[in-house]
Amino acid sequence: EATTYSTSPTGLDAPILTPVSSTSIKVDWSTPISVNGVLTNYTIYEGNNAVYTGGTTQLSYTVPGLQIYTQYTFQVEACTDRGCAVSQPSKAWTLPAVPENQPTPSLISLTNSQRAFDGVLISWDPPAKPNGNITSYEVYRRDFLIGRTAFAVIDPILVYNGSNRVFTDNSTQLLPYHQYQYMVIAYNSAGRVASPWIDITTGEAPPDGVLPPVVNSTTPTTITVTVTPPLTLNGVITMYEILVNDSLGSSSPSLGQTVGLYQPLTPYTSYELKTRACTNGGCSNSAGIIATTSSAKPTGLAAIKIVVVTNSRVDLAWSPPSNPNGQITRYEVYMRTSCPPTLQPFYQTCLVGDPSIIYSGSNMMVTSNNLKSYTAYDFQLQVFNVNGNVDFPTWVTAETNESAPVYSIYPKLYKNGTLAAISWGSSFSLNSRLKEYILYADGNIVFQGITSEYSVKRESNNQVISFIIRAITSSGQAETPAILFDPNAVDNIGTSTVTPAPTTDKAGVPVYQEIWFIVVMCILALIVLFIILVLCCWHCGSRRPYMRERRPLHRRRQDRLDQDLYVVDSRDGSVIDENGLNPAKHKNRNNSYQHPDVGVINPVFLHDGELGRVSPSKISWPSIKYLDDDDEDEDYPKWDRHLDSGLFDDLDDDSVSGQTYSYTKEQTVFTDTHL
Known part of the structure; x- marks a missing residue:
């Protein structure tokens, strides 16, 4: 028999992981499907770290020293003398444990748009070591009463239970400007952990039970009062204010105040006074009381009104003062001549006239008659009550309308060496804007202008000169009678056979529209036409012969x-x-x-x-x-x-x-x- 060479194992399955505790996991594995030789050892890897190496007979191992409720990844390696094979990874969590280190919550006192206390905002973080999945949180509140010598703690009240980590406690049981304590408990599947208690003083609110002020004394422009503290402060009182007809009259932290020091009140006027007490959480007003200032001189008198103006009359009207400050007893109207005067093309000196009373009574209108035409007048209204009259009333200027000029007195005549001087500055009442003066001496125009004095050279020391002055204004004209300059008269005063009289209807008629002027112009036109006809006839009836046509002279x-x-x-x-x-x-x-x-x-x-x-x-x-x-x-x-x-x-x-x-x-x- 022949045996082939060994090689790396194949068919090694992923290990089976079983959490044993919050710090250990059991790893189980099986033999490779194809060993391909003789196995020499097994190795367990946690990540890239080998946590176990052993013989081929042991197919299970419990990995100790792991983190609580932490996910781990394990792989198994099988080796022969020719090589090793690594399985696929497997993942598992260690078991949870009781949470640890729950931090204290964060507390914020809330206010509304009027700055009043409006609840407590509570927020917190999860435990530093949750040791598992946190399933819920509980928030508790308790009163913390501090006395002069001791403090008391009331049983806590559950105010929240849930999984969120933010809560607003706006219970009606919360009082403004009051001290409370809060704590948070975190829960997981293994148990719970509680945070320490933390204190908070709720925000301030407007005080309750504010009383109206007590009036001590009054003057024409001030009212002195005393303020009573509110029944419930709801904070630290920062300011007391006195409202006058719902407007701020005075403010001060003190209880005694005087209304009208900075903005004087109106004399002889009733006001509604209220107390306003303010904390950092807002202000509350008291009910109102009525107080009346003392009487004083009238104020707020409007200027007199010009209603109708003619060339000799001015109609005036007026209204009562806005602040009579007492019972009105009478009105008085004053009049004076005004500066600057009405416009003239020559220089005018001007002095403001002395005022004179033209009316005294209780009526609201008056007429000033017999005024000069084209003249500026000032009018002033004065009002009186039991305390006096208005200070510095306003003068109003009115200009009477224009009228025809009027001759009034003789001009002044005097000698100036060889000159005959005449001055007519006071001879006319112009009654409108002057256009020019015309001075006639013995029927001839010797001066035209706007000055009121002129000198004429005398041909002899005993020459008598007849002067006539004509004043032409924008509304008409007037002229003096014939004024004779007699150098032998007493004081060089001229004489006249004509009685001075003011011009009437003809003063406003131009010269070219008068009948005598039209007749003279017609006569002159006829004379000129006759002369032209005579010259034409004479020229046409005779012809001087040409010099070559003349007959020879007779010897x-x-x-x-x-x-x-x-x-x-x-x-x-x-x-x-x-x-x-x-x-x-x-x-x-x-x-x-x-x-x-x-x-x-x-x-x-x-x-x-x-x-x-x-x-x-x-x-x-x-x-x-x-x-x-x-x-x-x-x-x-x-x-x-x-x-x-x-x-x-x-x-x-x-x-x-x-x-x-x-x-x-x-x-x-x-x-x-x-x-």
Whole structure:
């Protein structure tokens, strides 16, 4: 026979585990299905740790020294001389034991939204060594009463039984600001464990049995009271408050308080007073009592109201003071002139007027009459009771409406050297905003502006000047009568034949709408139209002739020409010496020249060049006297003129045909024209 070589076992099953106690587990195993040789030993592993190694005959082992109620994993290893085989793992728990080390619970005193005590929150942890599955917990509470010399413990009360680890004890048996003790017991299948007792003082709550305050004394603005402590404190009293009509009037930890020191009360007023006692857990109010302050001077008086305003009247009304502080006895209304005054374009000095009483009585309205137009007034209302009157009432300003200006008194006249000065600052009641003053001196405008004084230069020391001043405002106009400046009068005071009177209806009519102004303008328009028509007719009926259309001048006498003459040729304007002419051809029997192309010229019309062509001895100067009969005895200088004026063209052949004329010295020189 032949035997094969041995090898590692196969078919080794997982061990069977049986908890024996809370610290040991029994491990059982079986032989491998295929040993494949000779087994040498067995080994038991807990995790990776070998806890047992033995021979092949023992198939069971109890593992000691394990943890209470702990899960363990075991494997069995079977070995031959050729190798080892390891089974699949098996798991098992050790048996539970009595729990150990239950910690004390955590206690929190709860409060509600008003900070009052609202139960105890209890929370706890499981035992440090549960030694099994904790199946339930129990929570117990007991009173812990502390006296001056000893303390007492009342039997505990079960307040919770369950598996949760949080509980809120809000039993109605719990009292605020009271000391209690709590403990927790944990249970498992092996037994139970209890925590130590722990103390807690419940939260504070509002006190109970709060009494109303006791009134000691009153003034117009304060009330002094005494507070009684509550019957049940429910905590430490931190503050006592006195409520006035449900509003805080005063607060203090002390029992004696005065209401109205920081916020004065209203005199002669009834108030409801309550006590409020407060702890850290909240506050409680007492019932109310009624207390009345003493009377005092009135306060809270509203300003007087302006109801209606005209140019001479103001209607006023008012209301009673909000705080009469006693019985009202009378009202008084004061009036004064105001500053700043109504607007004017010139500088105005202003002093606030002295107040005057315009009403005293119990009515609630009054009318102030006979006021000045366009004037600012201040009005003040005063109210009185048995204790006095209002302090510092308000002034209200009202401006009367505008009206037409009124002339009232004569202007002031005085001399200032050679000037006649007039001042009219007090002569008008303007009654509205001034536009301008117009000053007339002897009917002429000498000044327009906003000042009220002007000086006019006198032409002589005894000159009498008539002044008229017109004031123009936004509501109309007014003017003075004729004011005469007489330098010989006493104190230079002007006189007038017109009695000063205020303007009435016409004060508001513009000048261009008055009848006299319209009539004057119509007359002036007719005169201007007539002058225009006359000028047109005169211009159209006559026409001055053109200078070339004028007829030649008629000679006044026939004089024989001097022998020494010069002749001008009309065709080219050249001067012809008499010696070069044919006397028989050009002269008639009267010794005058009648050829159309020849004429006699005065030597003064010769150009300088032409004068050089002839001899000066041939010029006949005596013939110049015929130029102007009015100046026969005067010597004439040479005329600085040219022969040709530019207004005459050379004659053509047609212009020289016809009758011929003789030319004399007078006919060739026209003294009344430029030809």
